[in-house]
Amino acid sequence: MESLSCQAGSAARTSTVRRPDESAVVIYWRRFIAIVVLAGLIASPVLAGWFGLGGNRNVREIELKIQDASGKPISYATVWCYILRENNPDPMKPDMSDLWRMALRLKPESYEFVSNSVKPINGMGVNPMSDKRGISREQFPSGDKEAIEVGFVILKNGYLPAKLVTSTVTQPSDLSLVVTLQRDPASGPVPRYLEEFDSIRYEVTSIDIRDSGQVSSVSSLMQQLNELADEALRAGDKESAAKMLFYIGYLPSASPGGAQKVDFYSSQAIDARKKAFKLNANNAFIQARQFAVEGGQFDDIFAARGNTSPERLQAYAEYVERKRLFLDKLGERAWPTSHASLVNDYSKLGRWDKMNAEIDRIKQLEPKMPLPNKKKLN
16 A cells, blocks of 8 residues: 655754853753754644654544444455545556456455455555454555545455445544445355355464464464365365365465565465365466466576576467466456566567567556556567
8 A cells, every 4th residue: 555754844954152151061961952842842743743743643544344234243354445645646556446346357256365465456455354343444644735535345255345435634533434235135145164264364364473372373274274165065165165275375474584474385385276276277366376386387497597498488488378378268357467477478588579469458458557668579
């Protein structure tokens, strides 16, 4: 999400005339007291706004209370968002039309896989899911000099997608909004295992792997996902079972430096992905990730002193063509970022004609997708 900041103007230089009877210690303490007083004034809520300082003073918390038509809270709903300056919006940043289009495209089979590190379009925000009480909170710029437009899309199994647009204003006060989801008439009762899957997705986002006490949580969640997949299979729901197994790849682990990471190419993620693919080879997102993993075998071509033999380059070119045909077949079911990966493939191969053609095609599919400039052909 976009972060906005403002800077205070440079302070005017002043000079101190030292009287003969003033010692250096007295001058030091006078300056020290003056600095402390000034810092205290700037830290006050009112003057912080004047100076443009004060850190989170220019941040507003927006609370979403997500409920059904009867007013009952809806737990573990997915929340996406965007943020734009109202008076001078960036034409290349997503707005409600973009998020809503993604919601309608992805809800049938892959919206659960959208995260802060894996997004179908660049620039969209992923809010915390609603908690057990149906509440999702996030902080946004309050708009220190101009109003900021914030839009939300809310998704939940068994319900129709919902959307909400609001504005933050110049005074930094929090905002609480109610969002009512309507039942999807085409959907039956939501099975227990899907509700549990949503609760696990919510829990995954709150894990801090650097806390030794939470390391065991990852193993526990992996076991729960496997058990839920078995429950879904017993109910004859291969599609949901595949999603649960695939989601194992989203569980965090610790990097060698100790930082938290999600490694989609770890052995456990690859094994889970293979199982998911066998269960539901028709899921567009799972299929696309399989292609991405297959493409990893060609990384050696572009490494330092890589294997650029004609045979390896030909194998890579054949892989890229299979990938293009596959994505063409999926069409809008495939994430725009998957389509955009072809531009990078053709660039690596030096196939500028095909790269240009892909840029044109993707701009038709997603006009705001950031892409390189087309190459001039001789």
